[in-house]
Amino acid sequence: MKALLLTEAMNVEVTDVSKPTPTSGEILIKVAASALNHRELWIQKGLYPGITVPCILGADGAGTVVEIGHNVDQSWNNKEVIIYPGYYWGTNEDAPTRQFRVLGMPDPGTMAEYISVPVNNLVEKPNYLSWAEAAALPVASLTAWRGLKRHGRIQKDDKVLITGIGGGVAQAGLSLALALGAKVYVTSSSSDKIAFAQSIGAIDGVNYKNKDWHNQLKEVSGGIDIVLDSSPSPDLDNYFQFMNYGGRIVTYGSTGSPKTTINISKFFLRHLQFIGTAMGSPSEFKALLIFMKEHAIKPIVHSEYTLDEGRKAFNSLRSGNQIGKIVINHIK
Ligand SMILES: NC(=O)c1ccc[n+]([C@@H]2O[C@H](COP(=O)([O-])OP(=O)(O)OC[C@H]3O[C@@H](n4cnc5c(N)ncnc54)[C@H](OP(=O)(O)O)[C@@H]3O)[C@@H](O)[C@H]2O)c1
The missing domain is CATH 3.90.180.10 (Medium-chain alcohol dehydrogenases, catalytic domain)
Incomplete structure (x- = not known):
């Protein structure tokens, strides 16, 4: 063959x-x-x-x-x-x-x-x-599903940031987060991709190539509860500019940078969680397919x-x- x-x-x-x-x-x-x-x-x-x-x-x-x-x-x-x-x-x-x-x-x-x-x-x-x-x-939707549901504990009206919206997992995360009732913001290197995300239902987006994107995101969103992240900044402290207290940063990739630094005091005083995830279990896969069918997500x-x-x-x-x-x- x-x-x-x-x-x-x-x-x-x-x-x-x-x-x-x-x-x-x-x-x-x-x-x-x-x-x-x-x-x-x-x-x-x-x-x-x-x-x-x-x-x-x-x-x-x-x-x-x-x-x-x-x-x-x-x-x-x-x-x-x-x-x-x-x-x-x-x-x-x-x-x-x-x-x-x-x-x-x-x-x-x-x-x-x-x-x-x-x-x-x-x-x-x-x-x-x-x-x-x-x-x-399979891989993209399951990774996004586990990241948002199990680790992000996503609820209706949560403000969710999905980074690098051109990516396969990010695209899947956008459709799933919207169907779960979240308010979704995105980052991308491309204004066309941000516009595409908005045409599907994302509220707004910022270009991560801009050094000030963390502040811009804070301005447009008012604060983020959950990040579904394929590429944490080399300096994770920047996320403190837009993370709401008690927020979850769920990371499934390292495309942008394999290492990051973190200001521990800001991290614990804001009750933040930084959570790693990779794909998902067979039972999550079955639950995902049921959810996608119910919401006609393609x-x-x-x-x-x-x-x-x-x-x-x-x-x-x-x-x-x-x-x-x-x-x-x-x-x-
Ligand atoms: N843990 C897991 O189970 C799992 C599963 C699947 C994938 N992954 C990992 O997750 C990453 C993405 O995978 P994928 O298959 O979705 O990738 P992909 O379809 O190849 O997309 C990669 C996207 O990453 C974005 N990106 C690149 N550099 C970035 C940066 N500095 N900051 C923010 N975003 C950046 C770009 O978005 P724009 O085009 O919008 O700029 C690009 O389109 C890879 O590292 C992959 O290995 C992990």
Whole structure:
């Protein structure tokens, strides 16, 4: 079968590899669409822990069940499914086990014609989502959902800041926070992206390239309760300018800066919380899908490529010009 492989030279190439056979408890899926995440760029740069090559990339995917391994209910046959993009979360909803892994390195990922995964990783695809939308959903929407719900403890009318609104997780966070009744503000490097966020329902936004963006945000928002953050400032003290007392800064990435500093006195005197998060549990994934269906939320798909155009798709993600998810359409 055809797959997008990360080679030993850390290149991404479309290559012929063996089609997997489902083992006991597994199901073989003919992938209809997969989606790109920033994670695959970190992997290609060698900046991800435990890199194992060669490996089929891709954490996000959706497709049709075509073969069933032993000890799996036959009723799964022909079902259209979305794949929960992780292994070994465990039973603790507060945090995964140390063995937790995201799909697609070291385990074979979704950017292939077929993937075999444990049946417990599958959720039926809701009909209102296209293949591209279904594939665009898992990592980004689940990360945003857990960040806002579990860690942010978001409530109606909370003021929420979502940083770097061009990002996949940020876009998902915007749709979810709005559906949860929050008042949403954004940051971006692009006024077009801020305008796009406002057209969906964000109240206002500021450009994080402007050194004074923290004060500007305070002015337009009056104060923020929750930050869903992919890139904390190198100096987190700046956030004290706009954080309301008792606020939560929920961080899921380090795109802007891998390190930050913090004035501890201001931090504890304001009763702030700085919380790390990564993806979410299988039960959160199921709850997310129910919520998205109830509110008819669709992930925003920026563009679609074929499997053969995989390298082009990654170049597009690298450019950072996208608003929403870049998808690989496996059916074209
Ligand atoms: N913890 C997890 O489970 C998890 C899950 C998914 C992603 N992540 C991480 O989260 C980050 C974003 O991932 P993604 O897939 O959503 O990325 P993405 O789609 O590639 O988007 C990255 C966005 O980050 C924004 N950005 C870049 N530099 C910034 C800065 N200095 N300050 C604020 N925003 C900045 C840009 O927004 P504008 O274009 O609006 O300027 C850009 O569009 C990555 O580091 C990724 O590894 C973590």
